[in-house]
């Protein structure tokens with residue numbers, strides 16, 4: 001196996017990871033465990049890992065397991081509640097729980113409380129039709145082993161024992177409904193990224209902060225050549241690898257475009273920024289212990305579902321509400337306003353225009369959100385927390401999401417809200433576009449990447465993969481006994497029982 005060598009002309013590696021967010025640090029840590037002798041470099045343009053979308057204040061920190069997010073259980077045209085997406089996301093989160101448990105047990109990660117905390121996940125709605133929907137959703141999920149612990153009520157007093165801020169000052173005549181699952185979590189993906197990055201540094205990975213990758217191209221020898229800018233030293237150099245992961249978040253589209261792989265053709269990005277209200281009154285935060293998700297308003301994209309969340313960041317408990325959407329043409333919080341215009345290519349112009357024309361609801365929604373005053377933002381909060389005091393909330397700017405625009409099977413441009421793994425045909429380069437459900441499912445996405453890009457190694461890796469993920473290759477919803485075993489074991493390792 002090749003080892004890294006450094007010449008003034010070029011640095012050579014087996015693997016180069018671009019970006020130090022949750023995706024690259026997860027993949028790097030998995031690869032180091034599977035192939036300790038592979039030489040790996042990671043280049044991050046900022047001065048720390050996990051400072052873009054993975055930073056705890058740039059995302060909502062929800063351990064997405066589809067326990068409370070209503071957009072994962074839509075009512076179909078036949079009137080039935082579809083649970084397929086919710087099951088798929090929950091299965092993926094079970095993989096995350098197992099991998100993080102494994103890393104706590106082998107010392108890769110520190111105390112679980114530094115990155116994951118138990119927190120009930122609650123869905124809360126008001127109005128007749130919404131209450132009926134929530135009841136039907138409860139009936140559809142309850143028989144599934146993954147959701148067996150779901151509780152449901154329309155009783156205001158019971159809801160008040162789950163989350164008193166929701167009920168205090170609320171009109172007792174208003175029809176409300178709530179469902180709750182106690183096994184939810186709040187996750188600090190920034191802390192996770194930084195702990196994994198520190199582990200990589202201590203595992204012989206050549207991890208460089210303040211290093212921006214400006215272009216990726218194929219060399220004559222078939223290896224990928226990266227142009228890297230060491231910003232502090234003002235130096236530029238070339239690094240090459242036989243496999244490259246473009247885990248650059250909002251920066252991934254332009255780097256994948258620069259690689260020239262045909263698979264990126266037709267893809268475009270549509271940036272939607274997020275803002276949250278954060279409580280400045282710690283006594284209020286002490287009175288709420290849940291993530292409470294509602295329903296998105298008409299025309300709103302699924303990631304704009306409002307929620308009132310307890311957050312645990314750096315040992316402090318806080319309360320947060322949002323998100324409110326914003327618009328900026330930058331693809332990264334630390335990016336440039338030219339990101340969107342510079343991402344337009346002849347091959348993605350038409351799909352991007354088609355997306356604009358067929359998503360007028362979204363455009364109207366965004367224009368409304370961007371012009372919404374602080375007063376209107378507080379009014380939205382009061383739908384959840386009627387007695388919210390407007391003096392006790394500050395507006396913070398979260399991360400940028402770059403929603404994927406791509407051609408559908410008929411060649412028409414469509415907007416997609418999920419995470420898209422784009423890989424070159426020979427599996428030597430791959431990158432991630434999109435945002436949702438994002439960080440929570442990073443381990444599953446990275447295992448999918450391994451299957452796509454390293455098929456020849458998979459059989460050799462299988463025993464190690466099964467050590468990391470005891471349920472590897474199994475659907476836990478189909479195996480309630482294994483599900484119970486794994487839930488108990490991961491709750492203990494991740495200290496989620498207390």
Ligand SMILES: Cc1cc2nc3c(=O)[nH]c(=O)nc-3n(C[C@H](O)[C@H](O)[C@H](O)COP(=O)(O)OP(=O)(O)OC[C@H]3O[C@@H](n4cnc5c(N)ncnc54)[C@H](O)[C@@H]3O)c2cc1C
Pocket residue numbers: 018019020021022023024043044045046049050051052053054055058059060061062063064189211212213214247248249250251252255273274275323332398399400401432434435436437438439440441
């Ligand atoms: C408002 C909001 C709320 C969200 N809520 C949730 C949630 O509740 N739960 C959840 O699971 N997910 C959530 N997400 C999604 C989640 O944050 C992302 O899916 C996840 O953080 C993406 O991780 P990443 O590593 O791909 O990207 P990032 O964390 O953005 O990391 C990319 C890194 O690449 C670096 N980089 C970029 N370009 C270059 C370059 N050219 N050279 C070198 N380095 C580069 C960046 O500086 C950055 O550090 C949310 C996102 C947003 C924006």
